[in-house]
Amino acid sequence: MRFSFAFIPFLFISAFLFSQNRMVKTLQVPGRNEFCKIDTTGGYSVLPSGRRVTPVGTTLRITNDPFGLAVSPDGKRAVALHSGALSLIDATNPREALRIPDYAKTFTDPFKGATFLGAAFAPDSKIVYLSGGDKGNVIIFDTDKKEKIGEISLNQPVGNHLFEESFTSDLVLNAAKNELLVLDRAHFRMIRVDLATKQITASIPVGRQPFGLSLSPDKKYAFVANVGLYEYPLVPGVTPKNKDTMMLKFPPYGTFTKESIEGVEAEGRKIPGLGSPLVPEAMSVWMIDLMTNKVSGKFKTGNQIGEMIEEAEIVGGASPNSVAVGKRFAYVSNATNDNISVIDCQTRKITGHIALKVHPSINKYRGLMPFGMALTQDEKTLYVALLGFNAVAVVDLITRKVKGLIPTGWGPTKVKLSPDEKNLYVVSARGLGAGQNGGRGFIKPARGTYIGDIQLGTFQKVPLPSATELQKWTQQAIDNTFETVSLTDDGKNPLPPLPGARTSPIKYIVYVTKENRTYDEVLGQLSKGDTSLARYGTNVTVFSKKDTLRHVDVMPNHQRIAKQFAYSDNFYCDSDASIHGHHWMIGVIPNEWVEANSNHSSTFNAFSKAPGRRFPKATGAIDPEDYNETGGLWEALERKKLPFYSFGEGNEFAGVSEEWDHLEFGARQPVVFPLAKSVFDHTSRNYAGFDMNIPDWLRMDQFEKEFTEKWLTPKKGTKVDLPRVIALQLPNDHGAGVRPEAGYPYPHSFMADNDISLGRMLQFLSHTPYWKNMLVVITEDDPQGGVDHIDAHRSVLMLAGPYVKRGHVSHTHANFGSILKVIYNTLGVPYVNQYDATASLLQDFFTDKPDFTPYQMVIPDKRIFEVDKAMEIYKKTFDWKTAKPGPKMDDPDEQRREHYRQQNEN
Structure with missing residues (x-):
């Protein structure tokens, strides 16, 4: 749909539009009335977000998550680098890609599971140098022989310093010197390697977490993009021997505070601060003079933390x-800011920024996430991969404006020009999406059915467009992403069509996130489900090595809640795994750092001498490096001065310890990681977040106790009101290894624990005085544990509360953006990013005729889970007369193994 109006500013709308039966214009995704689908015949594919993708040019589906791309000097070959795999492509006629190692094991695996994002061809167009990532090496690969012919270790002594535990990040070839320039993100350095001897000739300190590397055309300067914000220290007093008792029970401070800069007393010791986020080492670009091996420039590109932008403080x-480096200027993609910094290489100054504006309706919001770039030889045009917008931006460097968009697959990462500059090559991480990964008639592909295996990336060869073609493609890219939807607002629906439109009778929102289940697994016996996949439904058969149980009700509360209130049969997690999911669900778009790390091996070592090894990545928490420009849900609520509270959300930092008695936060940390400032003072200190050694039922004890003390029976004379948003993590449907002695004799036992605890929570809430104005949103952070016959991303979304339609099934395409739009519109909070602003509007879930009937929980089959058995270790039992009106989170390799184990058992 083409746009024929100037988008009405938010404040103008809220001032006059909303008497009854007003026409309202909203932005929504084009696929809001469609289910996810993959179309390889030239049509469009529908993504979990409800956006469409229509990659132009010649499109080839390749292995998932290509984050490295190189084109041979003769223009005949292209190489895409994935996690532990390589795609070898005929760049002149890309009909198929050769995957190495292949699934038939014809070719020897040259990587042994570890790669990252660096790739560079030698001048002969046959040899390619590849980043070995976590293994700290460079692989030398012969594309003719299709085999590894050598490697270079970064773990070499330099002078008197012995470097160990290196991590190979980006690399470039300096053919004139027959050398490689390589980034080692573990040791925060750039090294130079003599290819004749494979020896390191120089080791140059750079900023934190060096990520991107480029060489000037005259080969005199190297430019390093550092994405790290902090160097995270070991918690004082923690050693390998005492770590189980000396780790911190709770993060010591919030980010960007006096405490986080200077340090604080916590848990009986002095915890060091992290320093200022504005130092030159943090999120910066460094220029290195290759004649002297000295740093000749340090640039703080983009918008800086603490600045104000449109009355919002920058927190990311x-x-x-x-x-991308030219003869005079270097161009830097700032993912969080949706802009390009321009550095004058002669004056060593930032001369300006190019704002990447693609359409007036959404230019005020962030979400493009610029990543890889390609600069033309005449330095008049810059091509920028927009990771968050599924397009390549064509930037006119004379006018410093975006002159058009080239549609790509889902999540473009890298873009290269052919040597003759007639074609553009683009790789996208998730291509056309995942599609189904199970169900009747489904044929398992050789690559497998785990979400990270079945979802293919794409490689595109795109002839550079004419002005007419570019105009057409630009409109196509916009239409793929959002359209204007006019609707009549009668003033009655409890979900207003826009934030601030009017006051909703819903005052309180409880946002419940669970772990790793698909729709068909849990609700496959309901609408649009596949009963053959509903292994956690009701009246199912449970298989195990020791016995078979028949007519088992595994998760009966889920089905009761769905039928009594409302659920979606067309909801999708934008995420593949928790590292994405816990970002998306609180409105933080995963940036290039999160995406590149999510599917690549990265070993954490709290006691490493390499500072980068103390921070490979979080899993369910959000690290400071991940924050979006003005934050997400928490920051949006804080700006609006609306109270909120978190029970256990975001506790899974890198390297945490999780045991049955870690009840305060569910995890203890050996390295000093902070919480976001906005949520630090609004997080429970007595609720166990993700920790598979703790029963969800115990979490409900913690939740009910704190809820009652704070908001039902506060101290006399204390005036309280329930926070407007409560986030609560209920994670045991993640699943873990069976523990019969602890009350979990079957994999299904964890699901039953989760189910009865969810039922108990809703029963409790629906008997509080807040229920009459409450909405409970129940979902999963990601779907990676299971299978679905429509799409591997399809998952659970249930809404409960008096203003939710009873017995309703929503067919509206929904995602995390849709959930956030419910929260923002209901509470009158302005949108934060493009995904919020353009998400589908879920008004069909609601009614203006409330039903205040409370919920009554049901008990799953005691053959698979008994609450009292699981609570024995805590010396607690439950008075059933009152019941009236392990593993780390989402390590991809562990989850892949568990996925296939469960498929083999069914």
Whole structure:
């Protein structure tokens, strides 16, 4: 749909539009009335977000998550680098890609599971140098022989310093010197390697977490993009021997506070601060003089933390990730800011920024996430991969404006020009989406059915467009992403069509996130489900090595809640795994740092001498490096001065310890990681977040106790009101290894624990005085544990409360953006990013005729889970007369193994 109006500003709308039966214009995704689908015949594919993708040019589906791309000097070959795999492509006629190692094991695996994002061809167009990532090496690969012919270790002594535990990040070839320039993100350095001897000739300190590397045309300067914000220290007093008792029970401070800068007394010791996020080492670009091996420039690109932008404080660093260097200017993509910094290489100054504006309706919001870039030889045009917008931006460097968009697959990462500059090559991480990964008639592909295996990336060869073609493609890219939807607002629906439109009778929202289940697994016996996949439904058969149980009700509360209130049969997690999911669900778009790390091996070592090894990545928490420019849900509520509270959300930092008695937060940390400032003072200190050694039922004890003390029976004379948003993590449907002695004799036992605890929570809430104005949103952070016959991303979304339609099934395409739009519109909070602003509107869930009937929980089959058995270790039992009106989170390799184990058992 083409746009024929100037988008009405938010404040103007809220001032006059909303008497009854007013026409309202909203932005929504084009696929809001469609289910996810993959179309390889030239049509469009529908993504979990409800956006469409229509990659132009010649499109080839390749292995998932290509984050490295190289084109041979003769223009005949292209190489895409994935996690532990390589795609070898005929760049002149890309009909198929050769995957190495292949699934038939014809070719020897050259990587042994570890790669990252660096790839560079030698001048002969046959040899390619590849980043070995976590293994700290460079692989030398012969594309003719299709085999590894050598490697270079970064773990070499330099002078008197012995470097160990290196991590190979980006690399470039300096053919004139027959050398490689390589980034080692573990040791925060750039090294130079003599290819004749494979020896390191120089080791140059750079900023934190060096990520992107480029070479000037005259080969005199290297530019390093550093995406790290902090160097995270070991918690004082923690050693390998005492770590189980000395780790911190709770993060010591919030980010960007006096305490986080200077340090604080916590848990009986002095916890060091992290320093200022504005130092040159943090999120910056460094220029290195290759004649002297000295740093000749340090640039803080993009918008800086603490600045104000449109009355919102910037809380996320710019995340500079890639550099394209010309004769005079260097261009830096700042993912968080949706802009390009321009550095004058002669004056060593930032001369300006190019705002990447693609349409007036959404230019005020962030979400493009610029990543890889390609600069033309005449330096008049810059091509920028927009990771968050599924397009390549064509930037006119004379006018410094976006002159058009080229549609790509889902999540473009890298873009290259052919040597003759007639074609553009683009790789996208998730391509056309995942599609189904199970169900009747489904044929398992050789690559497998785990979500990270079945979802293919794409490689595109795109002839550079004419002005007419570019105009057409630009409109196509916009239409793929959002359209204007006019609707009549009668003033009655409890979900207003826009934030601030009017007051909703819903005052309180409880936002419940669970772990790793697909729709068909849990609700497959209901609408649009596949009963053959409903292994956690009701009246199912449970298989195990020791016995078979028949007519088992595994998760009966889920089906009761769905039938009594409302659920979606067309909801999708935008995420593949928890590292994405816990970002998306609180409105933080995963940036290039999160995406590149999510599917690549990265070993954490709290006691490493390499500072980068103390921070490979979080899993369910959000690290400071991940923050979006103005934050997400928490920051939006804080700006609006609306109270909120979190029970256990975001506790899974890197390297945490999780045991049955870690009840305060569910995890203890050996390294000093902070919480976001906005949520630090609004997080329970007595609720166990993700920790598979703790029963969900115990979490409900903690939740009910704190809820009652704070908001039902506060101290006399204390005036309280329930926070407007309560986030609560209920994670045991993640599943873990069976523990019969602890009350979990079957994998299904964890699901039953989760189910009865969810039922108990809703029963409790629906008997409080807040229920009459409450909405409970129940979902999963990601779907990676299971299978679904429509799409591997399809998952659970249930809404409960007096203003939710009873017995309703929503067919509206929904995602995390849709959930956030419910929260923002209901509470009158302005949108934060493009995904919020353009998400589908779920008004069909609601009614203006409330039903205040409370919920009554049901008890799953005691053959698979008994509450009292699981609570024995805590010396607690439950008075059933009152029941009236392990593993780390989402390590991809562990989850892949568990996925296939469960498929083999069914």
